[in-house]
Amino acid sequence: MKLFFSVLFLFTCTFANAEDAAIRQDVESVKQSVLELNTDLYQLEKDLLSPATTRAAFHLSLSHGEYFEPLSIELSVDGESQIQHIYTERQVKALRMGAVQPLGNVNLSPGKHTVRAVVRGVDHLGQGRELIAEDIVEKTSKPLLTELVIQDFVERQSARVQLKYW
Amino acid sequence: MEFVVRYLLLILLALPASALETLKPGDKVDDFTMLSVNGFGQRLTEVRGQPLMLIWLDRCDACSETLARYQLLAESLEIDGLLGWFVWVPEGDDEPPKMRLPVLRYDTKWRQSWLFEPRPAVMLISPDGVLDHLIIGDLEESYGEVEAAMMRWISEVRDQ
Numbered sequence: 001m002k003l004f005f006s007v008l009f010l011f012t013c014t015f016a017n018a019e020d021a022a023i024r025q026d027v028e029s030v031k032q033s034v035l036e037l038n039t040d041l042y043q044l045e046k047d048l049l050s051p052a053t054t055r056a057a058f059h060l061s062l063s064h065g066e067y068f069e070p071l072s073i074e075l076s077v078d079g080e081s082q083i084q085h086i087y088t089e090r091q092v093k094a095l096r097m098g099a100v101q102p103l104g105n106v107n108l109s110p111g112k113h114t115v116r117a118v119v120r121g122v123d124h125l126g127q128g129r130e131l132i133a134e135d136i137v138e139k140t141s142k143p144l145l146t147e148l149v150i151q152d153f154v155e156r157q158s159a160r161v162q163l164k165y166w
Numbered sequence: 167m168e169f170v171v172r173y174l175l176l177i178l179l180a181l182p183a184s185a186l187e188t189l190k191p192g193d194k195v196d197d198f199t200m201l202s203v204n205g206f207g208q209r210l211t212e213v214r215g216q217p218l219m220l221i222w223l224d225r226c227d228a229c230s231e232t233l234a235r236y237q238l239l240a241e242s243l244e245i246d247g248l249l250g251w252f253v254w255v256p257e258g259d260d261e262p263p264k265m266r267l268p269v270l271r272y273d274t275k276w277r278q279s280w281l282f283e284p285r286p287a288v289m290l291i292s293p294d295g296v297l298d299h300l301i302i303g304d305l306e307e308s309y310g311e312v313e314a315a316m317m318r319w320i321s322e323v324r325d326q
Binding site for chain 1: 199200201205206207208209212275276277278
């Protein structure tokens with residue numbers, strides 16, 4: 001009788017061990033799958049957000065600024081507002097002294113995009129003015145570096161804003 | 167009873183975090199930038215190092231007369247480095263007050279803006295950006311309280 005129970009116990013233990021080993025193997029396999037999935041997701045994220053492929057950087061400069069002082073800027077890409085900035089007196093002084101302001105970075109997929117910048121400010125007579133630059137930019141796999149340049153338009157005693165590419 | 171408690175908890179959870187947060191004296195004031203109706207925009211961190219009186223207006227349609235005393239108070243203490251800003255929240259066809267001090271315009275469109283509730287209110291913000299005094303209530307009625315607090319506060323700031 002004792003022998004019977006001993007054999008039964010050993011058999012149960014062996015069977016349980018074999019089952020445990022199978023479960024452990026399954027767990028390891030799942031862990032491996034999760035790690036692989038994580039690596040794939042990381043790669044996908046890198047591909048989607050890689051600065052080299054999607055980075056578009058926008059800057060702003062003010063050339064002379066006799067006929068226009070900026071108070072704010074709004075930049076939209078494909079109709080979606082992306083960058084906003086309100087200028088303080090100190091910032092405009094820095095721009096007048098030649099500073100180039102990094103406005104911000106936008107993620108753009110390769111292809112054509114409509115960029116629209118609206119700069120609100122005042123002219124040399126203290127009247128409210130709005131300068132608009134609209135352009136279609138082509139984003140390639142290389143980073144896109146652009147500069148919005150506010151320039152005096154002396155002939156018209158006015159100013160204009162243009163999008164330039166570095 | 168249990169249902170009521172559950173319902174109240176749900177409501178509390180549904181409230182945005184900002185609604186539960188109230189700025190109180192001793193708190194650091196977060197940075198903000200707002201357009202001004204009478205000049206360049208203003209940014210809080212740019213004036214660190216100077217005491218600031220920030221006056222939040224309630225409904226104001228060309229309410230310059232109501233604010234004249236506050237403007238004079240701020241200007242009389244300019245020698246102590248005091249700055250004074252009004253924050254105007256336009257409604258309908260309201261006209262902004264015509265002031266010599268900056269009148270900031272709150273507009274939801276600008277993400278850098280900040281709206282404080284309840285209004286009207288007067289904030290005295292220390293040179294290191296801490297809210298030292300907060301006086302809430304009608305601006306005409308609370309002028310005396312603001313002036314008294316200001317005089318004590320500015321002498322403390324001067325001594326620091």
